[in-house]
Structure formats: structure tokens, C-alpha cells
Amino acid sequence: VVQFGAAVPDPSFLPVRTVERALARAARQHRNRAAAYAFPPGLPELRRQIARRMSAYGCATGADDVVITNGCQEALVLALRAVTRPGDVVAIESPTFYGLLQALDSLQLEALEIPTDPVDGLSLEALQLALERWPVRACIATPNFSNPLGYCMSESRKRRLLTLLGARGVPLIEDDIYGDLGFGPRRPPPCLALSEGTGAEVLYCASFSKTLSPGLRVGWLVPGRHQARVEYLKYVLNMASPTVPQLALADVLHSGGYERHLRTVRSDYARAVGRMIEAVTRHFPAGTRITQPAGGFVVWVELAPQVDSLRLAQLARAEGVSIAPGPIFSATQKYRNFMRLSCACPWHSDVETALARLGTLTANLSIG
Structure with missing residues (x-):
């Protein structure tokens, strides 16, 4: 996965x-x-x-x-x-x-x-x-x-x-x-x-x-x-x-050792977040919005209003891709057309392919 x-x-x-x-x-x-x-x-x-x-x-x-x-x-x-x-x-x-x-x-x-x-x-x-x-x-x-x-x-x-x-x-x-x-x-x-x-x-x-x-x-x-x-x-x-x-x-x-590690990993996370933002922008439908975090290693993605991220998560899981759908971040199940993506993963061809597939699934859901 x-x-x-x-x-x-x-x-x-x-x-x-x-x-x-x-x-x-x-x-x-x-x-x-x-x-x-x-x-x-x-x-x-x-x-x-x-x-x-x-x-x-x-x-x-x-x-x-x-x-x-x-x-x-x-x-x-x-x-x-x-x-x-x-x-x-x-x-x-x-x-x-x-x-x-x-x-x-x-x-x-x-x-x-x-x-x-x-x-x-x-x-x-x-x-x-x-x-x-x-x-x-x-x-x-x-x-x-x-x-x-x-x-x-x-x-x-x-x-x-x-x-x-x-x-x-x-x-x-x-x-x-x-x-x-x-x-x-x-x-x-x-x-x-x-x-x-x-x-x-x-x-x-x-x-x-x-x-x-x-x-x-x-x-x-x-x-x-x-x-x-x-x-x-x-x-x-x-x-x-x-x-x-x-x-x-x-x-x-x-x-x-902790301070030495922080000096390296902060740059690593910044690059990882930047890669994710660029890939989502490239692979997802026009109109997709994504946060520009100032730290950490997650991004919050807003999809088209008609996209159900819970359904997207099911479809993606069936294809070996895990996402965090928006409603789990709300006590009242808001954010149905949002998802969170973690960027703290090694970047290789499987990751790029997974994001491309997510983008395709999102596009399909956006047109019904």
C-alpha cells in the first residue's frame, strides 16, 4: 500500500x-x-x-x-x-x-x-x-x-x-x-x-x-x-x-544528536511537501486547492464539491493507495470533499503513479 x-x-x-x-x-x-x-x-x-x-x-x-x-x-x-x-x-x-x-x-x-x-x-x-x-x-x-x-x-x-x-x-x-x-x-x-x-x-x-x-x-x-x-x-x-x-x-x-537531525529533517520535510504540492497540482483536476504549510509534513486538499472523499478513500484503497478522508477530521462529519495527504514518504515511481491514479479517480468522481 x-x-x-x-x-x-x-x-x-x-x-x-x-x-x-x-x-x-x-x-x-x-x-x-x-x-x-x-x-x-x-x-x-x-x-x-x-x-x-x-x-x-x-x-x-x-x-x-x-x-x-x-x-x-x-x-x-x-x-x-x-x-x-x-x-x-x-x-x-x-x-x-x-x-x-x-x-x-x-x-x-x-x-x-x-x-x-x-x-x-x-x-x-x-x-x-x-x-x-x-x-x-x-x-x-x-x-x-x-x-x-x-x-x-x-x-x-x-x-x-x-x-x-x-x-x-x-x-x-x-x-x-x-x-x-x-x-x-x-x-x-x-x-x-x-x-x-x-x-x-x-x-x-x-x-x-x-x-x-x-x-x-x-x-x-x-x-x-x-x-x-x-x-x-x-x-x-x-x-x-x-x-x-x-x-x-x-x-x-x-x-x-537531536539538533543535528532537526537541521537535516526540516529541509527534507520542506522538499517532501513541495514535491507533493507540485504533483497534486499536476495530476489532479483543475480547481483542486491545496494548503501551503509552513511546517510539518501533511497537506490538506480541497476537491470539487461533488467529490465524496470517503468514497474516494474506498476506491483508492482497492488500488493500493491510502488517504485520510476529510470527514474523520470533524466531530460533525464536515469536509466531505477534502482529504489529508502525508508527504513523509520516500519519493519514487510508485508514489508518482499512485498520485496520478488518485487524480484520475478524483476526476471520475467529479463528473459522476
Whole structure:
């Protein structure tokens, strides 16, 4: 199957050998620690390295403020459990990552979709109206290179978002999983780094799944005043995150291997996104629209109004091509004529052929 559907980087975009060597060193040099639990908040050396990096992009975060999690998904779930109860309303971007929708559903939370622009991001005007009308208990956003739109919210709009939420006492759960994957020369600051003086409470979530290794399942949460609650919830949920991956990633960060990899992979992703945009423009019917993300490795494609992306996904799957149809990115099944494509795949003739075939299927559906 040619994989455009899952936002999972192909191993060719990951420092597989670097991680492999770090895992071997961790198991060899820390045999006793590797066999023990790393109870919440997690291994101190990894938390120190994470706090050091966060300080470099403006966050007043110390090692004691960080809780290690099993990926960013668990960080989001723990943050939600810390600030909401079943039945609460949570404001979300629309479209948004379908894994978040599943998390909200599992926690019996009500998703309130806020229109989101592929350039400016979350509509602050729509959010303000929603806050006036609904008892919103939390807001979740990915201001840096969101999935699936890929937008990067400007610093001025981030501050407006924080001020708006701070005035209403609504915490922001910030998903910054793609923050390190911008195509520009400077890493954009997360909302957490801009929150001082806005009155906003930010619970910051991130992971190394998109940059180093999805399989290691190492993420983190900076929960602020909810630290004790989050550590308790983490312990009850699964006691601890695996020890060896934490030791290995602390080593990669300390050695500078992570920064070296980022310098390479950011350019790789920028080229991959550019190739995808060019190929879609070439193979798909006239009128097809595609986002121009500023980072990350996914693109959001708008097809002709009469094209059903769920049907397109079925037809494509039968021909060995996987896509992510638009309705799965909405709690109310919007975006029927949209799809998300992952660009994090090695480019070869099979990929080009798959995109050409997708374009043909789309053209056929557009004429009935």
C-alpha cells in the first residue's frame, strides 16, 4: 500500500541508527535502572534536557515542571482529564486531528468546533462568540503547524488567543508536536512562551514521535498547577513510561544528536511537501486547492464539491493507495470533499503513479 493516509514519517526521515545506538548504550550502561520503573514525573535527566530545550524557545520551564508521557496523545488525554469532567464542552480547531476527536469521545466530552483558517489558524472571532454562548471548560489548539492544515499562528494572534482565554478563565491545552518541524530559520515560540501577562493558563503537550521515533512513545506534558493531579492520573493509568527509551532520548538530546537531525529533517520535510504540492497540482483536476504549510509534513486538499472523499478513500484503497478522508477530521462529519495527504514518504515511481491514479479517480468522481 502506498501510504498517504497516516501522519507517520517513513523511517528514511528518522535518525534510526542514532536512536538504535542510544538504546543499546542505555541498556548496556544502565542495566539496573533499565530494569526499574521510572515513576511519574519520569527520569530526571530526560526532564532536564526537555526543560533546557524549552527554555531555548522562551518557556520558563524547569525539569520539575515536566511530566513524561507515552507520546503526545497520552499527554493530551491527561491534560483533558485534569481540567474537565464528563459532559464538559471543549473548544477545538476544525478541522482537527482525528485522534483528538477519539480522545474527547472516550472521555465523554463535547467537542465544539471552531472554524480554522489554513493561514491564520483558529478563528478568534468565532471562539469569542463560542465562549459567550457555551460553558467552555477548555480549548485545545495546535498553533504551530497544525494537523491537518499546517498553519502557523502569528505571535500577535497567539497573544490574542491567550488573552481571550485568560479573560474567561478557560485553560489552553497546547499541542506542539510539530513545533520543531518548521521550514523557516527560527522555531516559532509556543503559546506557553507568550503566556506571561495574559492571564491564561497553558497545559503544554509535545513528543518526539514526529521527529525521532514514533515507536519509542515518549512525550511530555507541562501541566502547571495541575502537576500533582497529572502525576496521579499518569500513575493510575499505567504506572510509568518505559525506562529505556527515556534513557536513550536523554542521551540523544545531551549529545546534540537531536539538533543535528532537526537541521537535516526540516529541509527534507520542506522538499517532501513541495514535491507533493507540485504533483497534486499536476495530476489532479483543475480547481483542486491545496494548503501551503509552513511546517510539518501533511497537506490538506480541497476537491470539487461533488467529490465524496470517503468514497474516494474506498476506491483508492482497492488500488493500493491510502488517504485520510476529510470527514474523520470533524466531530460533525464536515469536509466531505477534502482529504489529508502525508508527504513523509520516500519519493519514487510508485508514489508518482499512485498520485496520478488518485487524480484520475478524483476526476471520475467529479463528473459522476
